Amino acid sequence: MICTSCGLENSDDQRFCNRCGRKLQSSFTIPDMDGEEEGPAVTRLRLEMLGLSRLAIGKFLEAWAYALALLAVTLWCGRNELYWPLYVIVPVLGLMLWRRRF
Structure with a gap:
């Protein structure tokens, strides 16, 4: 298993990382990109790995x-x-952004 915090490769039977001590997540793996073509699934996987x-x-x-x-x-004004x-526009825009948070 690979630690999601520091990137150290640990053995599969460990529950905590040897380097940083964080709990290991068993489902986290780095995909092998050799010979794999770029496509929507690969791009989505890369974005998910980056947290996007x-x-x-x-x-x-x-x-x-x-x-x-x-x-x-503002420039036009x-x-x-x-x-x-x-x-008028600044408070309305502020309310729209505040409402989008929830």
Whole structure:
């Protein structure tokens, strides 16, 4: 078994890592990529190993979309010297982001 914390390879009968002492997870294995073609399953497996999922990537992209929208509105307001829309958009955007947390 391979420790998920430090990466040390331990024997299969051990319950704790020899190096860091963390509990070993029996289902964690590093897949053999020799001769295996790239595809959706391999990409998904690599993302799961990195701790990323579709939901996490989707939330990341959504956060960037909100940030870019706010930046665009701010630049437009600054260019036109019209600042009152920011008093409406910033709290609404903040409430939308706060609501997405739950």
